[in-house]
Amino acid sequence: MRHVRTAAAGAALLLTGTLAACGTVLGDDGAGPGDPIRVGTTDKVTSLDPAGAYDAGSWALIGSLHQSLLSFAPGSSEPVTDAADTCNFTSRELHTYRCTLKSGLTFSDGTPLTAADVVFSFRRTLRIKSPTGPASLLANLRSVEARGDTVTFKLRTPDATWPYKIAGGAGAIVSREHYEPGKLRTGDGVTGSGPYELRGYAPGRTAELVRNDRYRGALKVRNKAVTVRYYGTPDRLATAWRDRSLDVVSRDLPPMDYQGLDAAAPSQDGVRVFAGPGTSTRGLVFNLRDSSPMSDPAVRQAAAAIVDRQALAGDARMHTVDPLYSLIPRGIVGHSSAFYDRWEKPDPEAARKLLADAGVQTPVEFTLGYDAGGGHRRETEQLAAQLEATKLFKVEQRPVPWEKFTGQAFAGGFDAFTMGWLPDFPDPDTYVASAVSAQNAYRNGYRSDEVERLIQQTQQESDRAGAVNAFKAIDRAVARDVPVLPLWQAKDYTLATDRISGIENLIDASGAWRVWELGRETD
Structure with missing residues (x-):
């Protein structure tokens, strides 16, 4: 689920000004340049094991603790080498992809990182096939082999997006010595080779990251330590921000706290705001299993005919989001x-x-x-009210804590569910194949031979602009079948005190959460 986000840096808005909606003035708290940068978020962490995680909160940590063969530079739509020295397709057929590792790589415990560890990591993810993991993103992998420092991937079908897919959490490299091949690692132990080590972890509360001096890769780490603080609701995050308990806020304050940010006056009151173009989306996903009433296309189409996106964006989200009528958000090729x-x-x-x-x-x-x-109760209540007002539907709303929600949703525990989506990599494929392919991340039972053929057609285009017509054809087919109903897309906001630099690089279309780009300025 990712698309071309090359416009992120150029089109984004970086402001320094008054946040009237937050109702407070933040200033210097006396922290020194070596003190941890405190980042607050409402993200939830499903797992610290890359084979068991395919959500924003987990990937944010995994990307800081583990290396992949490739990564994305801020604002770039093309992957660059990280653990790899070189990576290339071996021919224009796009069936074989080969990478050679950098020399001298080690895990955080000092043991060597080898090509065998890379092969182990990919095979392990596919073997475990966790319902909350990224195996669906690697479904096109036929085989992976190591020879010396070289790793060779053989794909089932041509796939120009393969380099993008392995540049994120799905391609995270783990140690054969510390991870079992057939089961997820439990607890808070992490052995990676990324830019940080995990010094301390309290699930749902904090993650203490310290710079990994053994890291050898493309990323430049601009701080010595980061402490991520997790909040159960947007309101709690807003309170911590107002109380000066945080240096940076990322995903998500209550909608009212985002109102008026674009109009903030520059250079006042010590608050920086970065508003990037909207790459995050939210949709209504239908369960197509025979046991669900949503297995009937007419029922899904009827729901699609009723839902009022404008009202959801205006009333439930206070105009901080825009209605979305495509799988691919505006600003992304193929919309x-x-x-x-x-x-x-x-x-x-x-x-x-x-x-x-x-x-x-x-x-x-x-x-x-x-x-x-x-923070989705109001939105869900309004969505249910729209459907029930017609007397055509009766909706039983089921709020479930995130720790259990994804497992229930992906196992068919609801007839429908709402879910947000952040891109995995900067390509339209991240919004399409992961949502509506036969191996889709929602596991909702949707399969269309027409859509499968079109997805393969898009993946065979090494010139991604050449895939636009096929992406639009997929959109038309999905609008007819309605396995998922796009609702809205949102801007990506990051707020920080005026002594924190690098917030414009924290989030972009690559899906990375670059806490290593944050720095603390000194006088």
Whole structure:
């Protein structure tokens, strides 16, 4: 689920000004240049093991603690070498991808990192196939072999996006000595080769990162330590920000705290704001298993005909997000208006006819799951109210803590669920293949031969601009089948005190969370 985000640095807005919505003035807290930079977030961490994690909070830590063969420079849409010295496709057929490791790489415990560890890591992820892991992102891998310092990947079908896919958490390298081949590592132990080591970890509370002096890669670490503090709700994060308990805030304050940030006056009151273009999206995912009423296309189409995105963006999200009518957000190559073309505005009568023509009894009763701690209650209540106002649906809302939510959602525990999406890499494929391929990350049972063929067609285009028409055709097919309904896209906001530099590089379209780019300025 990623797309070209080359515009992130150029189009983003970096402001220094008053945050009227936050209602406080932040200033120097006396911290020195070597003190940990305190970063607050509402992200949840599912697992510290790369084979068991495919969510923003987990990948944020994994990207700091583990190396991949490749990585992304800030604002760049093309991967660069990290643990690898060189990486290339062996031919234009895009079936074989080969990387040679840098020499002298070691894990944080001092043991050598070898090509055998790289092979072990990929095979392990696919073998474990955790329901909360990134195995679906590696589904095209036929085989991976090591010979000396060289790793060779053989792909099932041509895939120009393979380098992008292995540049993130799915390509994280783990040690054969500390990770078992067939089961996830539990506890808070981490053995990686990334820019940081994990000095301390309290799940749901803090992660203490210290610079890994053994790291040999492309990333430049601009601080000695970072402490990530986790908050159960956006309101709690906002309180910590107002109380000067944090140096940086990233994902997510309450919507009201983002209102007016773009209009903040420059150079006042010691607060910096970075507003990047919206690469994060949110959608309504349907369970297509036979046991769910959403297995009927007419029921999904009827729901799509009713949902009012404008109202959700305005009332539930206070105009801090924009309605989305495509799998691919605006600003990303391949974006279209397929869902708008089919469902231009809410039309309950069209929904009623769809259900009547299909012989569906109404009201259709279904369960709607959502993350209980993510600040989504108001949005879910409004979404359910829109559907129930037509008398065509009866919705049972099910808030579930994030730690259990993804497992239940991916196992078919709800008839529908809402979920946000952050890109894995800067390419439209990250929003498409991961959402609607037969191996999609939602595991919702959707499979379309037409969509599979079009996805393979996009992946065979080494010139990514040449895949635009196929991406738009996928959008049209998905707007017809409605396995998922895009709702909105949001800007990516980062707030910091005026002594913190590098916040413009923390988040971009690559999906990385670059805490190593943060620095503390001195007089």
